Amino acid sequence: MLYLVPTPIGNLQDITLRAIEILKSADLILCEDTRTSGVLLKHLGISRPLKSYHAFNEHIILAQLIPQLKEGKNMALISDAGTPGIADPGFLLARACLREGIEVQCLPGPTAFVPALLKSGLAADRFVFEGFLPVKKGRKTRLESLKTEARTLVFYESPHRIGKTLQELSDFWGAERLASVSRELTKMFEETKNGTLAELAAYFANRAVKGEIVVVVEGCSS
Ligand code: SAM
Numbered sequence: 001m002l003y004l005v006p007t008p009i010g011n012l013q014d015i016t017l018r019a020i021e022i023l024k025s026a027d028l029i030l031c032e033d034t035r036t037s038g039v040l041l042k043h044l045g046i047s048r049p050l051k052s053y054h055a056f057n058e059h060i061i062l063a064q065l066i067p068q069l070k071e072g073k074n075m076a077l078i079s080d081a082g083t084p085g086i087a088d089p090g091f092l093l094a095r096a097c098l099r100e101g102i103e104v105q106c107l108p109g110p111t112a113f114v115p116a117l118l119k120s121g122l123a124a125d126r127f128v129f130e131g132f133l134p135v136k137k138g139r140k141t142r143l144e145s146l147k148t149e150a151r152t153l154v155f156y157e158s159p160h161r162i163g164k165t166l167q168e169l170s171d172f173w174g175a176e177r178l179a180s181v182s183r184e185l186t187k188m189f190e191e192t193k194n195g196t197l198a199e200l201a202a203y204f205a206n207r208a209v210k211g212e213i214v215v216v217v218e219g220c221s222s
Pocket of ligand 1 (some may be wrong): 156
């Protein structure tokens with residue numbers, strides 16, 4: 001059995017009781033960075049074998065993991081933070097398991113885009129999660145193709161690019177579109193700024209921003 005186990009995106013109290021139980025009983029915990037996850041597991045008093053599973057080795061180690069899962073080993077996949085498979089490795093392993101008839105369970109739990117979407121005050125009944133925009137190649141094409149998207153749009157963004165990205169979104173999609181920037185969700189310096197794209201672009205222009213960021217933008221209304 002493969003368990004996809006969400007871990008906190010900041011506040012350690014957001015781990016669920018079930019996540020702790022699954023991690024305690026796993027034969028092997030797959031994690032992006034054994035040092036990062038080691039800190040969380042130590043905090044939870046969990047000592048299980050760890051193996052690194054990240055974007056750079058996931059293709060290679062799939063072939064080792066599948067036979068072990070077929071033999072009956074229980075594995076838990078965690079990422080550095082949030083839900084594995086959401087802008088993080090996980091999809092390839094889940095797909096390979098399902099193709100091989102191995103059961104996959106995904107526990108509900110922390111992920112950054114849900115609180116950001118709800119704190120934006122924008123329509124949450126229908127939305128699209130776009131993860132990270134392409135940094136260079138394909139960026140303009142993506143922005144063009146999303147321009148007429150009617151559902152609320154959700155992106156992950158780095159603090160270094162947030163000012164530039166908001167200005168681009170304002171230029172491509174219109175200065176008056178409503179948007180929201182959530183930073184450091186569940187952490188000490190959590191902050192959400194709501195406004196038009198032009199207002200947010202002005203606020204974040206040339207501002208040294210730290211931390212992790214989710215951007216939410218109103219869908220196209222025309
Ligand atoms: N798997 C994670 C999830 O379920 O949300 C996402 C991992 S992705 C590699 C990391 C990005 O998620 C960050 O760059 C940021 O955009 C977003 N993120 C993660 N934690 C966050 C937080 N506490 N506050 C705001 N955004 C966060």
